[in-house]
Amino acid sequence: MGEILDNQPAIEMRNITKRFVDVLASDHVNLSLYPKEVVALLGENGAGKTTLMNILFGYYQYDEGDIFVHGKKVSFSTPKDAIAAGIAMIHQHFTLVPTQTVLENVIIGVEGGFFLNLGRAKKKLLEIEKRFGLNLDPDAIVSSLSIGKKQKLEILKALYRDAEILIMDEPTAVLSPTETQELFGTLRTLVDRGKSIIFISHKLNEVMEISDRVVVLRAGANVAERETSGTTIPELATLMVGRELLERLDHGKVAAGATVLDIKGLTVKDEAGLDAVDGLDLEVRGGEIIGLAGVSGNGQTELSEALFGLLRPESGEIVILGAKVPAGKPAEAIRAGMARIPEDRISTGLFMDLSVKDNMILKNHTEAPISRRGLINMKAIRAFAADGIARFQIKTDGMEAPSKSLSGGNLQKIILARELAGDPKVIIACQCTRGLDVGAMEYVHQTLLREKEKGAAVLLISDDLDEIFLLSDRIAVIYEGRIMGMTDIAEANRERIGLWMSGVAS
Amino acid sequence: MMSMNIVKREPLPSWVKVLIPFAAVLATLALAAIPILAAGGNLWKAYGSLFFGALGNRFNLLETFVKASPLILTGLAVAFAFRARFWNIGAEGQLYAGAVAATVIGVYGTWLPPSLKIPAIMVAGFLAGGLWATIPAFLKTRFKVDDVVTTLLLNYVMLHFVGTLLFGPLQEPGSSWPRSPQIMKDAFYPVLIAKSRFHIGIIVSFVSVLAVWFINDKTVFGYQSKCVGVNILAARYGGINAGMVILKTALISGGLAGLAGVGEVCAIQYNLIMDLSPGYGQTGVVIAMLGNLHPLGVALSAFFFSVIGVGAQTMSRMAGVPVYITGVMEGIALMVMLVFLLLTEYRIKWSKS
Secondary structure, X not given: OOOOOOOOOOEEEEEEEEEOOOOEEEEEEEEEEOOOOEEEEEOOOOOOHHHHHHHHOOOOOOOEEEEEEOOEEEOOOOHHHHHHOOEEEEOOOOOOOOOOEHHHHHHOOOOOOOOXXXXXXXXXXXXXXXXXXXXXXXXXXXHHOOHHHXXXXXXXXXXXXXXXXXXXXXXXXXXXXXXXXXXXXXHHHHHHOOXXXXXXXXXXXXXXXXXXXXXXXXXXXXXXXXXXXXOOHHHHHHHHHOOOOOOOOOOOOOOOOOEEEEXXXXXXXXXXXXXXXXXXXXXXXXXXXXXXXXXXXXXXXXXXXXXXXXXXXXXXXXXEOOEEOOOOOHHHXXXXXXXXXXXXXXXXXOOOOOEHHHHHOOOOOOOOOOEEOOEEOHXXXXXXXHHHHHHOOOOOOOOOOEHHHOXXXXXXXXXXXXXXXXXXXXXXXXXXXXXXXXXXXXXXXHHHHHHHHOOOEEEEEOOOHXXXXXXXXXXXXXXXXXXXXXXXXXXOOHXXXXXXHOOOOO | OEEEEEEEOOOOOOHHHHHHHHHHHHHHHHHHHHHHHHOOOOHHHHXXXXXXXXXXXXXXXXXXXXXXXXHHHHHHHHHHHHHOOOOOOOHHHHHHHHHHHHHHXXXXXXXXXXXXXXXXXXXXXXXXXXXXXXXHHHHHHHHOOOHHHHHHHHHHHXXXXXXXXXXXXXXXXXXXXXXXXXXXXXXXXXXXXXOOOOEHHHHHHHHHHHHHHHHHHHEHHHHHHHHHHHOHHHHHHOOOOHHHHHHHHHHHHHHHHHHHHHHHHHHHHOOOEOOOOOOHHHHHHHHHHHOOOOHHHHHHHHHHHHHHHHHHHHHHHHHOOOOOHXXXXXXXXXXXXXXXXXXXXXXXXXXXX
């Protein structure tokens, strides 16, 4: 490693070009990162952010260009080389061993030799924790940690390996607002202590808050670079998607009709056997969107899983258009006309190893014309998939392409195409724009509004208050498994909703 | 010092997947050369006699088909189960379950009309193997018991059960050997080609290949079974009754292995003995993996192993290489295939450290 100078970039990537078989994933991209700087790497899904970082971290080889670390030209052939050069990547999905302790996770792969000197390792870890203000019990078992703490552990792992440069791939996607603020505090401390950070995110307000400089990528190429202090959210949004965003989405004011979804006294236990949803009552009428706001972990997941039929409620009823939906059976929820957009599209909503086509027919594969008398009709499936791909503008190498080759936004479009086929009466949308870029987010929003105008009853469960305000006709707040309050959008104010979210009735 | 790293590779084009089994076969032959040379064999003579012994004349070729028939069925059994992530490595036990059913009906089913005997035996053998396989499937879906362990251990339970029968109620009267009486003549599988053992069981195995192919690609059940295998949570969310799909998958999987047992009783031995199968069930796992879990791949790889099995006899006579080379090559093929499958997802990188 060369000498560290403040005016010399810690990292400089020059004219990086990477071609996959037929796609130009990085097109002469430039990126620099100075010591003690937070650079935000901003771009839509598929803009080439992750590819660029995978190149920097040694996962991918590049076709053209040069990478310099502290002024010295490097060529990483594996992540090990990148780690040796002081670069660490913190993935969105954690790479931890859940059954082991914090300390054991930290030293995996670092402490070599035959004998382990756990005492020395622990001392080093505690020193690092102290220096960077990251308090984590070295003997805690990882599976018992909250998501925010697991992320701290990932950062500690990087620091233990003497990382100078941290690449953080959408670190806030999995965090609650409080945990996000805590993470930002940690990042500021890291920078104060001399580290440099590349922060990948879709969330413009977070980018504005934490970064010093923003590099915007579009279609694999640089489109702009701004000092954060000299730019605005609308400007960044425009640069990112290449067009102006709709500020406030056009609410077609539909006269809300009769109650379509009626949740009566629903109680659902979580894995620990506690009442995560506790006698919840909620009515959603046709032609309206109810936004269910709340701090994550207040029963939203269990509520949605009970509605989907994945969890069997302890008591209570789910009624759609006057008919009780048999509990604990996803097939019954589908039959009752429910469209379900799950919180975790990859683990619950999709088969990443199967084709786009196979994913499209999951909901209606037992119905004509997709299948008759137990036999599937390939012609009908192809027609159905082609129609979905066209109507939802899904970017894919055809319907036979494996789903894992698609970007997050296009994966969500597969779910939309599948779930919204056949005019659903009820739509349950859970965290439906989580991890999506602005363009895809807007697309999902407009799709929900269109369905509402067609008369569907929409329950929008979201941690994102902006999204709730953007789309809802009425806002309900869930707190400890109960509806804390409900208001019409016209009378809604953030302060009151904030109080409800923290459990204060007003 | 050089250090080895295994890193995720960029996705390969899909035709690579089709070529892999063929590459694995070539690599197996290349690697098997080492023990053959070590045994003092002449490589060209050894492989020459191996392939001549399996394919070189009409009789040998037909014998290769005879031997391929149970391998195709156990290979299909494993492949069909693995596709739904039901880790059935108990095809051996299911084969014996089918063989027991075939023997019982073949010996005592005298009341059956002659034309119904073979169909009844096939149905009974299929059900016996299938039901034996649903035990671990039920334990898996109901109590989350690991299916690798249960399917494997039930093999031994079944073998001891067969032993109990052959030293007890099913033992041939007057015999001191552990063997059953011979089945009735009209329970023998008809031979289709004169002066050979080419029997209808071989046709049964071919039809099974097509049937599994059809189920996989053309039926709702095949789609559901695939979905359950890839992501059981998403399958449940999609309204699929995953537990039922696994039970049905196990029934069909075990049934196919049971048919292999029926074939060995009705076309080869005509009675039940302890070593009815030289490990067809275990070889089925190798065959399923080498065939990429695809029915056609299974048929081809079963044929390959049959070639080795039949040809090894000739190789042993002509080139002096012991027949145990068969087992060695099976082992090599499995490991080669596993390594090749790993290499489709990951690549090895050497770097200086």
